[in-house]
Amino acid sequence: MNTSFSRPELQKIAKYHRLFLWSILAVIPGNLSNLVFxxxxxxxxxxxxxAVFQIFALYKLGRSLKISVVLLILFMLGLLVPLLSLLILLFLHDKAMKAMKAAGVKVGFMGADPNTI
Structure with a gap:
């Protein structure tokens, strides 16, 4: 994996990292709906x-981080396993954070703002 990213690539990473974080939050109502309805x-x-939203966000973030398609497919299949899915989400989040921090981008709670890069 290439660790140096251009400005447009960093903007893409920031955009899809934020989408990825929203997808993680979207799974919470999905899980709670079992208790409510x-x-x-x-x-x-x-x-x-x-789940579809989370897979889409995982794919977009993974491609912007230049992760191979084969590994992304394995990650998508890994989302079906509860504890493994948490590790996959943490791994991708960590990769995105390290890529942006290495470029000197300020990263907040919900990722970096793509417009400030």
Whole structure:
């Protein structure tokens, strides 16, 4: 993996890192919907939408970090395993944070603002 990124690449990383963080937050209502709704169809739709959003964000962030497609597919399959999915999310988050901090970008709680890079 290349560790030096150009300004447009850093903007892309910041944009998709923020999307990735939002996808992690979107999974919380997906998991809580099982407790709130008695209709399993609603639970399935909410959980499925959150999972698709998370896979999309994982792919976009991984590609912007120049991670191989084969490894990204393994990561996507790993999202199906509960503890492994947490490790994958932490790994990608860490990669994005290190890439932006190495370039001197200030990173906040929800990532870096792509407009300030």
């Amino acid at each position: 008695s209709d399993q169809r609603i639970v399935f739709v909410v959980y499925f939408a959150a």
